[in-house]
Amino acid sequence: MLDRSIGPELKVPDPISLKAPIKRTLKTGVPLYFIPTPGIKAIKCEVIMPLHNSSYVAEDALVPFFTLNMLLEGIKGMNSSELDDFFDYYASEVEVHVGHDRQGLSLLSTKKRFDNVLPVFRALFTEATLPPKELKKRKSQKKLGIALQREQASGRANQLIRQALFGENHPFGYTATEAHVDGISADKIRAYYQDHFRILPEIFVTGDLEEEELQTLEKTFEDLPFRDNYQRAGEINPFPGKRMIEPRPQAMQESMRLGVLALPKSHPDYFPLWVFNTTYGGYFGSRIIKNIREDKGYTYGIYSFLSSISKNDYWMVMADVKKGHAEEVIAECYKELKILANTPLYGEELETLRNYMTGSFLSEFSSAFDLMGKFKRVHHQGLDFDFYNKQLQYIKTFDPEEVSTVGGKYLQENRIKEVIVGS
Amino acid sequence: MIDFQAFTLDNGLEVLVHEDEGTEMAVFNMLYKVGSKNETPDKTGLAHYFEHLMFGGSKNVSDFDRVVEKAGGECNAFTNTDITNYYIQLPAINLETAFWVESDRMLALNLKDSTIETQREVVIEEFKQRYLNQPYGDIMHHVRDLAFTTHPYRWPTIGKEIAHIENFNSQDIREFFHSYYGPNNAILVVAGKVKTAEIEKLASKWFGDIPARPIPTPFATVEPPQLVKRSKKIYADVPSDALYKVFHIPGRLMPGYLECDLITDLLSFGRSAPLEQKLVKGTDVFATCQGYVMGNVDPNLLVISAKMERGREAEEAEELLNKLLLDFKCQEVPQHAIEKVKHQAEAMKAYESLHLLNRAMKLAYFAQLGNPNYYWEESDKKLGISRDAIQTSANRYLDENNASTVYYKAASALDKTSTNQYQA
Numbered sequence: 001m002l003d004r005s006i007g008p009e010l011k012v013p014d015p016i017s018l019k020a021p022i023k024r025t026l027k028t029g030v031p032l033y034f035i036p037t038p039g040i041k042a043i044k045c046e047v048i049m050p051l052h053n054s055s056y057v058a059e060d061a062l063v064p065f066f067t068l069n070m071l072l073e074g075i076k077g078m079n080s081s082e083l084d085d086f087f088d089y090y091a092s093e094v095e096v097h098v099g100h101d102r103q104g105l106s107l108l109s110t111k112k113r114f115d116n117v118l119p120v121f122r123a124l125f126t127e128a129t130l131p132p133k134e135l136k137k138r139k140s141q142k143k144l145g146i147a148l149q150r151e152q153a154s155g156r157a158n159q160l161i162r163q164a165l166f167g168e169n170h171p172f173g174y175t176a177t178e179a180h181v182d183g184i185s186a187d188k189i190r191a192y193y194q195d196h197f198r199i200l201p202e203i204f205v206t207g208d209l210e211e212e213e214l215q216t217l218e219k220t221f222e223d224l225p226f227r228d229n230y231q232r233a234g235e236i237n238p239f240p241g242k243r244m245i246e247p248r249p250q251a252m253q254e255s256m257r258l259g260v261l262a263l264p265k266s267h268p269d270y271f272p273l274w275v276f277n278t279t280y281g282g283y284f285g286s287r288i289i290k291n292i293r294e295d296k297g298y299t300y301g302i303y304s305f306l307s308s309i310s311k312n313d314y315w316m317v318m319a320d321v322k323k324g325h326a327e328e329v330i331a332e333c334y335k336e337l338k339i340l341a342n343t344p345l346y347g348e349e350l351e352t353l354r355n356y357m358t359g360s361f362l363s364e365f366s367s368a369f370d371l372m373g374k375f376k377r378v379h380h381q382g383l384d385f386d387f388y389n390k391q392l393q394y395i396k397t398f399d400p401e402e403v404s405t406v407g408g409k410y411l412q413e414n415r416i417k418e419v420i421v422g423s
Numbered sequence: 424m425i426d427f428q429a430f431t432l433d434n435g436l437e438v439l440v441h442e443d444e445g446t447e448m449a450v451f452n453m454l455y456k457v458g459s460k461n462e463t464p465d466k467t468g469l470a471h472y473f474e475h476l477m478f479g480g481s482k483n484v485s486d487f488d489r490v491v492e493k494a495g496g497e498c499n500a501f502t503n504t505d506i507t508n509y510y511i512q513l514p515a516i517n518l519e520t521a522f523w524v525e526s527d528r529m530l531a532l533n534l535k536d537s538t539i540e541t542q543r544e545v546v547i548e549e550f551k552q553r554y555l556n557q558p559y560g561d562i563m564h565h566v567r568d569l570a571f572t573t574h575p576y577r578w579p580t581i582g583k584e585i586a587h588i589e590n591f592n593s594q595d596i597r598e599f600f601h602s603y604y605g606p607n608n609a610i611l612v613v614a615g616k617v618k619t620a621e622i623e624k625l626a627s628k629w630f631g632d633i634p635a636r637p638i639p640t641p642f643a644t645v646e647p648p649q650l651v652k653r654s655k656k657i658y659a660d661v662p663s664d665a666l667y668k669v670f671h672i673p674g675r676l677m678p679g680y681l682e683c684d685l686i687t688d689l690l691s692f693g694r695s696a697p698l699e700q701k702l703v704k705g706t707d708v709f710a711t712c713q714g715y716v717m718g719n720v721d722p723n724l725l726v727i728s729a730k731m732e733r734g735r736e737a738e739e740a741e742e743l744l745n746k747l748l749l750d751f752k753c754q755e756v757p758q759h760a761i762e763k764v765k766h767q768a769e770a771m772k773a774y775e776s777l778h779l780l781n782r783a784m785k786l787a788y789f790a791q792l793g794n795p796n797y798y799w800e801e802s803d804k805k806l807g808i809s810r811d812a813i814q815t816s817a818n819r820y821l822d823e824n825n826a827s828t829v830y831y832k833a834a835s836a837l838d839k840t841s842t843n844q845y846q847a
Binding site for chain 1 (some may be wrong): 484516524540628662774
């Protein structure tokens with residue numbers, strides 16, 4: 001008879017060796033990072049550039065968004081619908097990326113079709129026609145999207161917490177309005193495309209590419225003109241108060257957010273803070289999930305995470321909670337922060353956390369096709385793949401006291417901003 | 424192809440193994456052949472609510488999530504109209520832990536009162552977060568309710584209304600477990616750095632002694648044929664009108680289904696498809712427009728969903744849509760469009776097989792349909808459909824008398840029209 005009361009013995013996975021992407025350099029000095037994925041038929045090629053922020057005024061904040069989205073609306077020799085048909089015919093997808101600090105385009109294709117689509121993908125960088133008719137449509141779609149996001153309690157709460165952390169007049173805290181969309185003109189977009197789009201590009205490629213194919217790729221981007229001067233966003237200017245509230249008597253839930261500026265990945269305290277966050281709200285077995293969802297049933301989900309915009313990192317808690325309970329949930333969140341800061345992890349929870357984080361780490365690195373995303377995340381903070389080797393090492397050896405001390409130091413109640421939408 | 428080996432235990436548990444040496448991970452995917460279509464009209468949402476209760480601990484595993492996490496794993500689940508699918512991703516060396524916890528809850532789930540009550544609250548908050556406190560969130564509630572009069576696809580998996588979730592008692596829940604959670608109603612897929620011989624041993628060790636259970640025969644509810652068009656207007660606090668127009672189509676394995684699937688590919692796949700080019704880019708009425716088939720086991724729906732530009736009416740949008748559908752029905756599909764769909768199908772296979780979990784889920788889903796290989800065969804079969812057959816099906820299914828339309832109106836429009844516009 002099988003004894004079901006005792007589970008199978010648990011084993012610790014062997015360390016994995018992480019292979020950094022291969023760095024190549026184009027004649028023009030543009031770096032190309034390559035991760036080979038033998039046997040995989042998909043190919044991804046991304047060209048990422050810093051976002052130019054020099055003449056920041058809210059009215060023009062949407063210019064990069066519209067410029068990049070307009071690139072697919074026509075190039076010399078191909079109008080908007082021809083371009084759409086071209087990429088669809090070859091089952092390839094061009095995605096536009098416009099973040100707070102970076103911009104770029106990515107191409108997802110297959111090994112079979114890559115050669116067909118690459119030259120047209122390349123043309124998007126220099127040959128876009130930016131037609132006014134399509135701009136008009138894009139503007140009205142964007143306005144609807146803005147209205148919808150404002151209507152959505154969770155979308156609105158995300159806007160407000162960024163405003164609270166970075167200041168509403170700073171690009172990172174910026175909230176798009178319909179009036180800003182109205183201010184976008186074809187001239188502004190053309191000027192941006194000419195002067196501020198192609199800045200210090202970096203190319204990231206994942207796929208099963210032979211040397212010859214890589215050389216073709218390099219050649220394709222070798223005549224890409226670019227500039228090397230751009231302006232980073234200025235100093236942030238956080239909301240001086242403690243809490244932003246937007247009452248919505250008719251709403252069925254309250255969206256709550258907590259947020260505070262934190263540490264860049266290069267800081268020695270980053271790893272302990274990261275472990276602190278995972279324990280607190282970063283996985284399903286976390287303290288706040290247990291408290292707010294599994295014990296009290298106040299929410300479908302509550303999470304905390306560490307994120308970064310440029311060199312500004314921040315920590316956030318987010319949940320949509322049962323109406324009338326946001327205040328209590330916030331109080332419980334502070335309570336849990338104090339408990340974790342004052343009582344270092346021990347025993348079964350500590351063991352579970354180490355094992356979970358090790359397994360989760362393995363899982364995140366198990367798909368070769370996803371590795372470039374991990375690389376970009378550290379690369380854009382001036383770090384390299386070794387960050388992850390150190391991170392894995394830290395999971396296995398961290399001192400719970402250090403985790404509590406560091407968490408208590410950065411995640412203090414009096415520094416944390418609060419948002420409630422829907423009270 | 425997704426390679427696999429298959430065997431069945433004496434108690435009826437079907438097991439599939441997909442070996443992949445290229446990873447250190449394993450996926451343990453258990454699919455139960457039960458979904459919201461097994462519910463009754465006055466007790467909807469139970470299949471999904473029950474899914475939450477499966478994480479509430481079992482006789483020998485008091486905290487399911489904690490044990491999985493301690494093995495370095497993560498777990499989750501989803502429910503739809505036809506199936507409930509549970510999965511665990513963990514380092515392959517700890518795979519046996521997944522066998523332990525999953526077999527224990529199949530054999531002896533706890534169903535503690537405290538779990539039942541807390542998860543009831545959680546599910547109600549999920550209902551609000553995803554469907555009620557969300558602009559346009561309840562559209563599919565209205566669409567299903569209009570299009571189906573009889574079949575359980577009439578309500579979404581989350582449930583028809585919150586009151587149903589509030590009213591389940593412990594007997595409803597226990598009965599549901601005993602009715603549907605037997606090994607003979609389940610399919611297990613194990614994938615990753617695993618060996619079939621080893622999985623055979625583990626499967627019979629942990630699941631072999633779980634007795635088969637009598638599984639209730641499905642209600643076999645047949646939706647009566649729709650004879651005339653149905654429509655309904657809803658007013659809500661949203662920025663602009665939305666239009667949902669749906670047509671009854673055959674079930675996933677029935678003749679005619681793949682033609683409909685191909686029709687939505689031709690109408691809507693990619694930026695160059697007619698719904699996007701002609702309705703979204705080509706007019707100032709549509710802000711978005713997509714078409715898709717639901718693809719459920721029983722006869723289901725082909726859905727065209729669209730949002731209007733602000734100030735434009737769902738009714739005028741429908742007229743434009745009807746014109747486009749009429750053209751589609753009358754004109755021969757261009758060879759170029761067919762080739763495009765072929766290329767896309769080919770590429771989708773490359774993109775979809777990138778992740779182990781995705782491959783495991785596809786195998787389980789198609790095994791549940793009756794044939795794991797059908798994932799690949801279905802696509803080939805679809806691409807072999809002739810242009811004549813496409814047109815015949817378009818004329819048959821995209822028929823006004825077979826249609827149900829929900830006009831989801833921005834509430835500000837209500838101020839302009841004082842008459843009661845509710846029709847059913």
